[in-house]
Amino acid sequence: MTETGGARAGMGPRLRRAPAGGWRTATVREVDRPTPRTVRLRLEVPDRVDHLAGQHYVVRLTAEDGYRAQRSYSLASSPGDPLVELLVERLDDGEVSGYLADVVEPGDTLEVRGPIGGWFVWEGDEPALLVGGGTGVVPFVAMLRTARELGREDLLRVAVSTRTAAELPYADELRAAGALVVTTRERSGIRPAGRLTAVDLVPLWEPGQTAFVCGSASFAEAASQLLVGLGVPAPDIRVERFGPSGTSG
Numbered sequence: 284m285t286e287t288g289g290a291r292a293g294m295g296p297r298l299r300r301a302p303a304g305g306w307r308t309a310t311v312r313e314v315d316r317p318t319p320r321t322v323r324l325r326l327e328v329p330d331r332v333d334h335l336a337g338q339h340y341v342v343r344l345t346a347e348d349g350y351r352a353q354r355s356y357s358l359a360s361s362p363g364d365p366l367v368e369l370l371v372e373r374l375d376d377g378e379v380s381g382y383l384a385d386v387v388e389p390g391d392t393l394e395v396r397g398p399i400g401g402w403f404v405w406e407g408d409e410p411a412l413l414v415g416g417g418t419g420v421v422p423f424v425a426m427l428r429t430a431r432e433l434g435r436e437d438l439l440r441v442a443v444s445t446r447t448a449a450e451l452p453y454a455d456e457l458r459a460a461g462a463l464v465v466t467t468r469e470r471s472g473i474r475p476a477g478r479l480t481a482v483d484l485v486p487l488w489e490p491g492q493t494a495f496v497c498g499s500a501s502f503a504e505a506a507s508q509l510l511v512g513l514g515v516p517a518p519d520i521r522v523e524r525f526g527p528s529g530t531s532g
């Protein structure tokens with residue numbers, strides 16, 4: 284399995300081609316709350332470096348006393364979108380997510396750096412299986428939007444896991460793309476509450492696909508093991524963990 288950010292010598296042309304940008308002052312243009320615990324921010328980023336689907340930005344907050352905190356957020360927007368879209372889940376006691384979810388308003392400015400990431404990217408030309416848990420669907424929304432723009436929706440298969448249907452961000456968009464949605468805390472149709480299983484993934488997996496897995500550390504581990512159990516070659520599995528990511532101070 285290949286972890287995100289694993290910059291190694293000889294990793295290949297994909298890493299070398301991935302765009303990267305420096306710090307910018309973004310203006311928040313749109314704020315909405317698609318689910319009770321998430322906020323969707325659409326940002327205008329001056330002199331933006333176009334990203335690839337799967338990449339992320341860092342958002343940096345600075346307090347009046349100079350204290351700084353920064354966190355990573357995946358891009359939900361496609362490269363063709365004039366605005367950059369982030370989807371942030373508010374964590375209890377979360378230093379940065381709480382501010383972004385509850386305080387930020389249209390017209391505010393935010394320091395951002397990006398795009399970042401050279402490996403967890405989909406360039407629109409390879410078949411892929413996308414397996415996401417909770418807000419781990421965010422980079423997959425960018426991939427699906429990119430696929431739509433390219434007319435290559437046929438390349439992507441999607442499976443997502445969420446506690447309840449109401450908590451799944453981008454639920455309509457994911458379902459419209461044919462995503463399998465598994466709910467762990469409530470029944471879904473005739474299916475009882477439960478985790479994603481290998482049986483769920485069998486019809487979605489095809490040889491030649493790259494598998495992208497994104498979510499919490501525990502989800503990423505479990506989903507990766509399912510894929511390995513199905514016989515997906517480890518080098519074909521790319522993993523992004525939404526664990527604690529920032530540096531403060």
Ligand SMILES: Cc1cc2nc3c(=O)[nH]c(=O)nc-3n(C[C@H](O)[C@H](O)[C@H](O)COP(=O)(O)OP(=O)(O)OC[C@H]3O[C@@H](n4cnc5c(N)ncnc54)[C@H](O)[C@@H]3O)c2cc1C
Nearest residue numbers: 354355356357370371372377378379380421525526527528
């Ligand atoms: C590459 C990358 C992309 C990411 N993309 C997204 C995204 O698109 N949307 C999004 O909402 N988040 C995303 N994250 C997670 C995000 O960077 C922050 O970790 C998250 O918003 C929490 O920051 P915080 O300052 O609010 O919480 P903190 O103040 O850092 O932590 C508060 C409490 O929550 C725990 N905690 C911290 N982060 C997490 C987490 N992710 N899950 C569970 N518990 C946690 C801490 O241990 C602590 O107990 C991404 C992370 C990475 C590494």
